[in-house]
Amino acid sequence: MHLHCIHLYNTAMQVTYLAQACNSSVHTRAL
Incomplete structure (x- = not known):
């Protein structure tokens, strides 16, 4: 993989x- 792809x-x-x-x-606050 190219570095750009890895970054994305x-x-x-x-x-x-x-x-x-x-x-x-x-969800924690809702509970």
């Missing part, structure tokens, strides 16, 4: 992780 992949993973973390905190 890493960014996507971070965004997905942050989205899951936000969803988890929202």
